[in-house]
Amino acid sequence: MSLASPPALDLLDLHKSFGGRAAVAGVSLAVAPGELYALLGPNGAGKTTTIRMIAGLTRPDAGAARIYGHDVTGDARAAKRLLAYLPDDPLLYGKLTPPEYLEFVAGLWELDAREAAPEAERLLRWLDLWAHRRERTEGFSRGMKQKLALAGALIHRPRLLLLDEPLTGLDAAASRQVKDALRAFVDGGGAVVLTTHILEVAERLADRLGIIAAGTLVAEGTPIELLARTGTGTLEDAFLSLTGLRVTAGEAAGTPA
Numbered sequence: 715m716s717l718a719s720p721p722a723l724d725l726l727d728l729h730k731s732f733g734g735r736a737a738v739a740g741v742s743l744a745v746a747p748g749e750l751y752a753l754l755g756p757n758g759a760g761k762t763t764t765i766r767m768i769a770g771l772t773r774p775d776a777g778a779a780r781i782y783g784h785d786v787t788g789d790a791r792a793a794k795r796l797l798a799y800l801p802d803d804p805l806l807y808g809k810l811t812p813p814e815y816l817e818f819v820a821g822l823w824e825l826d827a828r829e830a831a832p833e834a835e836r837l838l839r840w841l842d843l844w845a846h847r848r849e850r851t852e853g854f855s856r857g858m859k860q861k862l863a864l865a866g867a868l869i870h871r872p873r874l875l876l877l878d879e880p881l882t883g884l885d886a887a888a889s890r891q892v893k894d895a896l897r898a899f900v901d902g903g904g905a906v907v908l909t910t911h912i913l914e915v916a917e918r919l920a921d922r923l924g925i926i927a928a929g930t931l932v933a934e935g936t937p938i939e940l941l942a943r944t945g946t947g948t949l950e951d952a953f954l955s956l957t958g959l960r961v962t963a964g965e966a967a968g969t970p971a
């Protein structure tokens with residue numbers, strides 16, 4: 715028997731089709747504790763479907779997703795206890811204040827209120843929302859809402875954080891705070907898997923990148939490894955090359971290359 719601890723996330727040949735069309739066509743990858751992994755891909759590549767299958771919200775047609783060794787479908791309770799999923803447009807309850815929202819989320823997880831309340835305060839202070847603790851979230855900016863949703867995702871102390879486009883629409887200050895929070899989470903031994911369209915974010919923040927195109931993982935590695943593999947000078951060029959989206963000057967001008 716191996717004494718090695720299981721990966722934070724292990725995807726084994728995941729498949730999902732909608733109406734006969736493959737959205738995810740055999741994705742396998744592993745993410746270690748302490749690692750921040752970014753999934754990149756063009757629109758419709760299958761990123762959100764992959765994340766939703768990991769979160770147990772979309773059932774795979776075939777393959778498996780394991781969270782620290784727990785199968786998301788077969789051992790759903792244990793798997794879901796270990797993960798948190800932050801969609802790109804998280805649902806907050808506008809009439810609640812931040813502490814009320816976190817109390818509500820803690821209640822869903824059946825957390826002990828005596829432990830959840832100080833943890834909520836710590837998260838709100840850490841994400842710079844404490845000064846707004848008496849305000850209803852309906853008046854919050856997108857960045858404030860995103861930070862509160864992140865606090866809600868962290869309240870039960872997950873070990874794997876899944877985020878769909880967490881930085882889209884955030885200003886520089888909010889983006890920095892969310893990035894710092896994600897880095898602190900992985901430095902504390904947690905694992906993060908996020909999707910992003912912002913290549914600069916992926917390059918600076920992620921330990922490893924996975925490039926998805928047409929439902930398959932076409933490349934994986936550190937930003938430096940992807941540049942070396944494609945012989946390109948920027949991650950944007952590497953991305954375009956790997957996803958087959960590169961247009962030549964001739965194509966751009968409307969003439970076949």
Ligand SMILES: Nc1ncnc2c1ncn2[C@@H]1O[C@H](COP(=O)(O)OP(=O)(O)OP(=O)(O)O)[C@@H](O)[C@H]1O
Pocket residue numbers: 732733736737755756757758759760761762763764
């Ligand atoms: N519930 C659904 N019903 C039908 N088709 C779906 C459903 N969810 C996703 N799809 C399709 O599956 C494919 C992959 O979609 P997905 O949202 O996973 O891509 P994505 O990489 O996250 O794209 P984007 O970057 O635009 O968010 C697309 O063709 C999409 O239209």
